[in-house]
Amino acid sequence: MEYPDFELEKHLAGRGFLRIAGVDEVGRGPLAGPVVAAAVILNVDAIPEGLNDSKKLTGKRRTLLNDLLRQAAEVAVGEATVEEIEQFNILRASHLAMRRAVEALDPAPDFLLIDGNMIPQGIAIPAQPVVKGDTRSVSISAASIVAKTWRDRLMVDLAQQHPGYGWERNAGYPTAEHRAALQHLGPTPHHRRSFGPVHKILYQE
Known part of the structure; x- marks a missing residue:
């Protein structure tokens, strides 16, 4: 298995950037639950x-x-x-989550390595998008781990409030189990109504 490395961060440190945050999001594909992003500044010595x-x-x-x-x-x-996913669309909501994660770092980073091919609107910190960044940069992979762990735990909690959809196993993704439960039980307040499978159940004739 190939692992991400610290080369992008080393290059940026050579240009004088010392507080480099990796940024990634999870949860663009599920039918239910929020989208979550994390920003991580690694300790070079740990x-x-x-x-x-x-x-x-x-x-x-x-x-x-x-x-x-x-x-x-x-x-x-x-x-x-x-x-917010319904209001803005999933891409813009993902970028909003990223921006919130970055803004929650205090003190602020001086450079961002962002997974993907876009820099979210409203980010004023110098940044570089990195396609497949979670397989290239350890800072971005760290952010992906934190974000997924956070979101998975959140979906386990929501599964206890809304049993039957298997969110503790599928985290809201459109598995056969989830889709069957959606058809049988109907959508919850946590379902994304603009997403195809949910929309079809809500507005089927």
């Missing part, structure tokens, strides 16, 4: 081993790395609600 794209890690490994990051790094999380 980078946990095995950082990688959160989707390539087991839940147990993600939890361990999340705990290590929260002990040794500067970590902040931002969310955009289902209502």
